Amino acid sequence: MTDTLNVPDRHAGRKSLNIPRGWRLPILLLILWQVSSELGLIDRRFLPPLQDIVAAGWKELTEGDLLVHIAASLGRDIAGFVMGSIAGVAFGTLLGISKIADRFIGPTFHGLKQIAVLAWIPIISVWFGFAESAKIAFVTLAAFLPVALNTIEGMQSISPQIIEVGRSLCFTRRQIFLRARLPSALPSIMTGIHLALIYSWLATVGAEYFMAVGPGLGGLIISGREHFEMDVVMLGVLLLGLIGYSLNKIAETVEARLLRWRDG
Secondary structure (H helix, E strand, O other): OHHHHOOOOOOOOOHHHOOOHHHHHHHHHHHHHHHHHHOOOOOOOOOOOHHHHHHHHHHHHHOOOHHHHHHHHHHHHHHHHHHHHHHHHHHHHHHHHOHHHHHHHHHHHHHHOOOOHHHHHHHHHHHHOOOHHHHHHHHHHHHHHHHHHHHHHHHHOOOHHHHHHHHHOOOOHHHHHHHHHHHHHHHHHHHHHHHHHHHHHHHHHHHHHHOOOOOOHHHHHHHHHHOOOHHHHHHHHHHHHHHHHHHHHHHHHHHHHHOHHHOO
């Protein structure tokens, strides 16, 4: 009996080393990156070790304009995301509740959506030049498409029986929209807004890379490439990934809180 009580717990201490599954692969890749650079398996000029990237980040933060680059990229991203989302919800609602608008505008819209977003950069650069407005216009377009498509789908997927119940209760069109269509379409709209937040950040990077005028993380990466400063390039890439991941987690949290009523 005493021996049984004194048997050491083989699982003791595992909780302290418990790493979330989603973090295991990134941590493993970072370890392989560091080991490969330190052992000379990969040329340090092309893949610098992590300490060089940290040093480059500290130098850009204290002596350079790293915060300016981050603020510029986030400003473009937020501006384009907000305008694209508002326009997407309004446009998608129009096509979702109006058969006339869907009949006349829908085919053209569904045809234009097949064009890759990057293909619009030459046209936008001709219309707006390479100024700040061109980058924001491109990000707005990237955010507009998923919001519009999901809003249309959400508005059109409502059950006809729900509409009939609203009409039998003598609801006005406004009441049917606010009490029936909008709550039914809200999960789909939130999915579109979530996607828009991701696409707008990718579009921000693309706009800064192809229209490289002014500050931004894309400009930082281009500057590092031109001077063959791979530590600066990798710093920009890692910052893009971390900021994009953070934006995605924020969107997931907001979406979960706004749609808590579905669980009830």
